[in-house]
Amino acid sequence: MDTIFALASAPGRSGVAVVRVSGDRSWEAVKALAGSVPEPRRMVLRTLRDTSGAHVDKAMVVVFAAGASFTGEESAEFHLHGSIAVVRAILLELSLLEGCRPAQPGEFTRRALENGCMDFTQVEALADLIEAETEGQRKQALAVLSGALSGRVSEWRQKLVRAASLLEVTIDFVDEDVPVDVAGEVVGLLKDVLSDIQAELRGLDAAERVRMGFEVAIVGPPNAGKSTLLNNLAGRDAAITSEIAGTTRDVIEVRMDVGGLPVTFLDTAGLRETEDPVERLGIDLARRRAEAADLRVHLVERGGQPEIGVRSGDVVRWAKDDSGSLDDGLSGRTGYGVARVLSEIAEELLERTAGMSLTSRERHRDSLVRSQMFLERAVSGLESGMSEVDILSEDIRLGIRQLEILVGRVEVEHLLDEIFSSFCIGK
Structure with missing residues (x-):
């Protein structure tokens, strides 16, 4: 089986770049570049040289014996200075060694699976962790x-x-x-x-x-401050805001971390009767996404009622309470009540995940x-x-x-x- 190698850290400039090698020629690769093979699992400083003997970099080098590595094979790592040029030079030198080739996506993990170091659920979990x-x-x-x-x-x-x-x-x-x-x-x-x-x-x-994320739809009539609230949550202008009713036609999404859980907030079209065929399509989409969402934040105008039925766990607030005069008021413009709404959403979703299983x-x-x-x-x-x-x-x-x-x-x-x-x- 070929010995494989790849950059294991993020591409581009960095403080340290890690190049990983796995296969029965890994230690030969270390010897070719570093001059000698260190004791397994002991990181040492070595001068790395190319085939002509020219100095390429000074790096920390560590090797792992077969049966005591991530892949279950003989393997090695070069911890280089995070220069694009240095990484390119080392990868080139490795490619020139007989029996060595660049790794395919996930090939290190696949070898770990094939060598019995991981099972399939652990492979899936590693992908989820990344x-x-x-x-x-x-x-x-x-x-x-x-x-x-x-x-x-x-x-x-x-x-x-x-x-x-x-x-x-x-x-x-x-x-x-x-x-x-x-x-x-x-x-x-x-x-x-x-x-x-x-x-x-x-x-x-x-x-x-938890793995895929929750959806929370912001619903209400036109000009209830839905897009302004979404922008407040996002900390940027994710949605266009306007005094003109019907500005939002499509569903706009912002993904956030709420209480340690992944949550996508949905800014939906204002719910109303309209003759505009394009706006009507947006309203129909808004209703469908709101029905499918895990919970909804209902923005209600003074004296009004929620535009769709309120389910258990939904949050209902008086819209555009810029003055902060109402206990259940909310303002995306000033931020009044936003922290409390997020806290309620987090509490509800954490309660729903309290009995979650390991399978997902x-x-x-x-x-x-x-x-x-x-x-x-x-x-x-x-x-x-x-x-x-x-x-x-x-x-x-x-x-x-x-x-x-x-x-x-x-x-x-x-x-x-x-x-x-x-x-x-x-x-």
Whole structure:
């Protein structure tokens, strides 16, 4: 297998640039550039030279032995001065070495997966960690990356393997008296796993929202200060504001960190009856996005009512309270009440995510639902006195297989290219 290399830090000028190398020629690459190979996992200062012996840079160099690196292979890192020219020179020198080539997107992580250093859920979590924008996303990704989900699935698998083994004992004794009645223990094991799977499924939607982000729609009549409020939240002129009713025709989005959670605020068209066909399209879109949003901030004119139904968790405020005279007033122009609204939104969304699970993708849901179906069928058969033990045992094995698909032990090859294409080259 080729030895691969890539810039692992951000491209462009920086204080330090890290070039990563992985494969059975990694240490040879270090020797070629630095003159000698340091003790594994000990960072040392070396002068790096090109093939002609010319000085390229002074850098910190560290090597890792096979089985003790991120990829599971012999690997090395060059911590260079963050000059574009220096990085380019080192990458060129590496490309000239026999058996070395530039890495493809995600290829380091793919090798870690193939070498058993990570499972598929951890690969997904690493991608999520790289993309994390908020504290909530960081914590969520780290929990899965640390192996928490893998460990949970491993516990379930152990219980199911024991349950299947107990049933298969009865197959071995088909013409004899079975030493003990195993049905009670098997049902208990299956129900324990089913309870855990159901808990994961209940919290999956909340976990997915943390990973992907919540949507909060700002709704109200024309000229209620929706765009001004959005600009206040964004800290910039994200939306055009005007005294002319119907200025906002499309949905304008601003993504923010609210209480450690990713939230996209939607500035929608003012809700009213209109003969303008273009504005009417904008109003229809506003209603659809508001209905689909996780919650809404309703801006209400004095003496008026919310333009659409208020759901649990929605925030209702009197619009354009520039003087700050109302307890439930809000002004995007002066900022009055904005902090309180953000606090209420954060409290509501944090409450919704309190029971989130470790699983957070539709792929996870599919595997859990399928496993649940097979295990429930096995329990039903056992409790009804079904005598076809081989069929019951097969249902348990099928349930185990779905959990193995979840962590990527089987049947995920078709997902790998899609997942790794989102990684940067150095990962």
